[in-house]
Amino acid sequence: MLDLSELFHPDTFLNALRQETARLMSCSMDSLKFVASWRGQITDAKLQVKVGGLQLEGCVFDGNRLAESHHDSPSVSAVPACYMAWIPQSAMGSYSPDECISLPVYSSAERQRVVTNVQLPCAGDHDTWIQSGAALFLKQQ
Structure with missing residues (x-):
């Protein structure tokens, strides 16, 4: 399992x-989209990595769905490992657009540099997660 925080330049x-x-699929890089899955391996991916060590702020995530933080929840929590890959734009991915939200992954808790965006499954109105300041960041060493 790969921990992106251990890489000097995760992006x-x-x-x-x-x-x-793109090389393996004989296609242009522009014809690919980035996806993440907490449901297991990504079926349309030629290459994928299992990523751990992400932290979540603004809500909690159990690997199935985002949930609002409780008053006694920690402000930052670990996120279960997921698979990440680049797949064809035409492929479905792991989640339908209405069941997930794209959250930024920052290089640190200071939220100064975005590494990428990942989709997390959620329920309810996407504005709830935006207003809560939900974001991921790499685990601090």
């Missing part, structure tokens, strides 16, 4: 994964 790693996927 460079994800771009290399995109380049290698």
